[in-house]
Amino acid sequence: MPDTLGQALLGYAVFGVILGGYVIRLLxxxxxxxxxxxxxxxxxxxxxxxxx
Amino acid sequence: MWxxxxxxxxxxxxxxxIGVAELIGFVVLSLLIFAFVTRAVSxxxxxxxxxxxxxxxxxxxxxxxxxxxxxxxxxxxxxxRMIPGAIPRLFWVKxxxxxxxxxxxxxxATGLLMLFLEEPGGWLAWSWLPLVIGLCGxxxxxxxxxxxxxxxxxxxxxxxxxxxxxxxxLILAVSQCLTNGLATGRVDPVWxxxxxxxxxxxxxxxxxxxxYLVEE
Amino acid sequence: MIRLWxxxxxxxxMASGYCILYVAPPEAMQGYVQKIFYIHISSxxxxxxxxxxAGVGSxxxxxxxxxxxxxxxxxGAEVGVVFCTIVLTTGPIWARPIWGVWWTxxxxxxxxxxxxxxxxxxxxxxxxxxxPERRRLVSAAVAIIGLLDIPIIHFAVKLWRGAHPSVKGxxxxxPMEMYTTLxxxxxxxxxxxxxxxxxxxxxxxxxxxxxxxxxxxxxx
Numbered sequence: 001m002p003d004t005l006g007q008a009l010l011g012y013a014v015f016g017v018i019l020g021g022y023v024i025r026l027l028x029x030x031x032x033x034x035x036x037x038x039x040x041x042x043x044x045x046x047x048x049x050x051x052x
Numbered sequence: 053m054w055x056x057x058x059x060x061x062x063x064x065x066x067x068x069x070i071g072v073a074e075l076i077g078f079v080v081l082s083l084l085i086f087a088f089v090t091r092a093v094s095x096x097x098x099x100x101x102x103x104x105x106x107x108x109x110x111x112x113x114x115x116x117x118x119x120x121x122x123x124x125x126x127x128x129x130x131x132x133r134m135i136p137g138a139i140p141r142l143f144w145v146k147x148x149x150x151x152x153x154x155x156x157x158x159x160x161a162t163g164l165l166m167l168f169l170e171e172p173g174g175w176l177a178w179s180w181l182p183l184v185i186g187l188c189g190x191x192x193x194x195x196x197x198x199x200x201x202x203x204x205x206x207x208x209x210x211x212x213x214x215x216x217x218x219x220x221x222l223i224l225a226v227s228q229c230l231t232n233g234l235a236t237g238r239v240d241p242v243w244x245x246x247x248x249x250x251x252x253x254x255x256x257x258x259x260x261x262x263x264y265l266v267e268e
Numbered sequence: 269m270i271r272l273w274x275x276x277x278x279x280x281x282m283a284s285g286y287c288i289l290y291v292a293p294p295e296a297m298q299g300y301v302q303k304i305f306y307i308h309i310s311s312x313x314x315x316x317x318x319x320x321x322a323g324v325g326s327x328x329x330x331x332x333x334x335x336x337x338x339x340x341x342x343x344g345a346e347v348g349v350v351f352c353t354i355v356l357t358t359g360p361i362w363a364r365p366i367w368g369v370w371w372t373x374x375x376x377x378x379x380x381x382x383x384x385x386x387x388x389x390x391x392x393x394x395x396x397x398x399x400p401e402r403r404r405l406v407s408a409a410v411a412i413i414g415l416l417d418i419p420i421i422h423f424a425v426k427l428w429r430g431a432h433p434s435v436k437g438x439x440x441x442x443p444m445e446m447y448t449t450l451x452x453x454x455x456x457x458x459x460x461x462x463x464x465x466x467x468x469x470x471x472x473x474x475x476x477x478x479x480x481x482x483x484x485x486x487x488x
Contacts, residue, residue, distance in 0.1 A: 001294060004301035004365045011304035011361040015311070015354055019460075022350045026467050033474040193413070200406035201397070210396050214406075217385040218413050221420040224428060246424055257416065261409045264330050 053138065057145045060128060064119040065149065072153055075112040079104055079161050087168035097171050098179040098230040105158050105187060106216075106223065112153065113194030114211045116146055117202040133267060143195065143262040147255070150191045155184060178239045179230055182247050186226035189251025193219055196258035199265045222250040270466065277459040284452035292449040304362045306450055310457035311354040312380075317461050318348025319387060323415030326408035335476050336469075338404045341411055343468035345390045347461055352384045379418075379425040386414040 065072065082104040086095065120129040132138040166173045197214045201207040216223070225247040232240040288303055295302035321344025328337035359377060360370045371377070390410045397403040 001296055002299045002365065004299035007361055007365050008300040008303050011301070011358045012307070014357045014361065015307050018350060018354050018357065022347075022464070026464065026471070029471045030467065033471050196409065197406065200402065200409065204397065206396060210393065213389045213392055214410060217382070217389045218410065218417060220382045220385070221417060221424045224424050228428060242427065246420075246427070250420060253416065253420070254413070257413055261330070261412065265405050265409060 053135075053141060054145070057132075057138070057141055061145050061149050065153070068115075068119055071112065071115050071118075072157075075108050075153070075157055076160065078108045078111060079157055080164060082107065083161060083164050083168055090169060096175075096230070096234050097165055097169055097173075098175050098183070098234070099227065100169075101158065101161055101165055102183060102186070102226055102230060104161060105154060105183075106190065108157070109154055109187070109190060109194060110212045110215055111208055113150055113191060113198050113215075114201070114208045116150060116195055116198035121202050129266075139263045139266050140259065142266070143259050147188075147192055147195045147258070150195050151188045154187050154191055158183065158187065175234065178233050178237065181239055182226045182229035182233075182244055185244075185247050185251045186222060189222050189247075189254045190215070190219055192251070192255040192258040196262055196265065199262060219254070222247065222254065225250055270463070273459070273463055273466070277456060277463055280452060280459060281456040284449065284456045287445070287449040287452055291445050293443065293445060298366055301362055301365055304358050306453040307457065308355060308358045308362065309450065310454045311351045311358070313454060314458050314461035315348050315351040315355055315380075315383075317458060318344045318346075318351060318465065319383065319415060319418065320344070321465055322348060322387065322390070322411045326411035326415075329404060329408050330412070335404075336473065338408070339469050339472035339476065340465075341408060342394065342472050343465045345387050345407075345411060346468055347464045349384065349387045349391060350464075351457075351461060352380060352387065355380055356384060373429055375422075375425045375429040378429065379421045382421045382425070383414075383418055386410070386417060390414065 083100070086100045086104065089095065090100070117129075120132075132142060162173070162176065165171060193215050194211065197211055198207075201210045201214070204210060225243050229240050229243040229247055232243060284306070288306055292303065292306070294300050322341045323344075325337045325339075325341030325344055328334060329341060356377075359380075363372065364370050390407055393410060394403055394407050397406060
């Protein structure tokens with residue numbers, strides 16, 4: 001059996017980095033579009049409530 | 053209706069001769085560059101023609117709707133939107149006029165190519181078919197997306213990004229037709245079918261999607 | 269619902285991770301690198317789930333002008349491109365020791381690359397067009413033509429490159445443990461893909477309805 005453990009690990013690392021990077025990006029977007037109350041950011045619905 | 057639309061289009065082309073002239077200028081310069089390059093590396097003439105027309109085509113197609121959308125001409129499009137059935141017909145007129153201009157320019161380019169490369173042009177006998185079908189299919193995609201990116205600042209670049217990836221099967225099929233034809237001296241029966249299929253699909257889908265992109 | 273789904277995906281992912289590490293035996297001819305195959309195939313299927321959502325969402329958007337359909341299309345296209353990128357990178361990592369080259373114009377590789385290009389152009393166009401209505405319409409057209417292109421690309425590239433080594437041929441030789449691992453991994457990765465599509469969809473929906481935070485933010 002050829003020793004290809006390094007390549008296998010590299011493959012899984014690449015999988016993790018790409019997917020992890022995208023998940024982090026999504027979480028950031030999520031935080032900016034779904035702010036928690038009292039976090040200093042106002043969600044659009046609340047903003048509209050104030051304006052109206 | 054058809055004749056009115058065609059009259060508007062042909063008058064537009066006459067008023068905007070500079071657009072056609074730019075396309076011709078671009079094609080001539082590209083062929084000249086290819087003529088220099090082919091002194092070192094041999095590139096088959098039909099493929100040079102195909103690549104030059106693909107590049108020049110995107111630049112020309114990007115301007116398809118400038119006349120209708122430009123500040124003084126915007127009323128043309130507003131008027132057309134009010135007439136029922138005018139917008140779907142506008143696609144066919146635009147596609148026809150764009151394909152016609154591209155085909156005429158390719159005729160000129162073929163002459164120049166034979167002059168620059170001192171080609172006998174025996175390939176013309178079979179290569180005209182994939183080139184004509186390919187250009188008609190490509191101009192359908194170009195016409196559709198030209199309506200989408202009109203009046204955008206980076207439209208030439210945008211149109212290329214939109215058209216080339218989507219036209220990959222067509223570009224591949226025409227290129228294969230031409231490459232195989234160079235070896236056998238006739239049109240490849242399988243690849244020409246794929247070329248025609250792709251062109252037909254693009255023309256049909258583009259004509260169906262066009263009204264959605266214009267009737268905002 | 270999302271929490272339950274996430275919980276399920278985590279459980280299946282842990283099971284599939286365990287199987288990849290301990291249950292599935294290393295392949296005799298290829299060694300450990302063969303284990304890439306589990307995530308590679310699963311990502312390829314997830315990629316099609318994404319592209320299919322993009323195409324269907326775009327078609328529904330054009331027909332009904334419903335904003336939710338456009339959000340589904342964006343989510344599908346983005347997640348599809350992410351998994352397509354995984355397919356395109358894990359493939360060469362496997363191919364290097366097996367075929368001896370990083371990249372070859374093999375039909376499957378080539379057609380995947382072309383699909384990637386189409387949907388990357390979809391994302392680029394969404395960034396480039398400022399008018400929201402125009403952006404949705406043009407990108408919907410791209411996704412619909414892109415989806416129609418996929419089978420033609422597969423056919424054309426196969427014709428172009430001739431015969432290629434098929435994955436299906438190895439199936440008979442695969443032991444039961446490998447099958448179990450493959451199916452578990454597929455379930456986990458496709459489950460994750462649908463979760464990501466759902467999250468991206470909700471984000472897009474929120475962006476459409478609330479303009480406050482979106483103002484001044486680059487469309488990303």
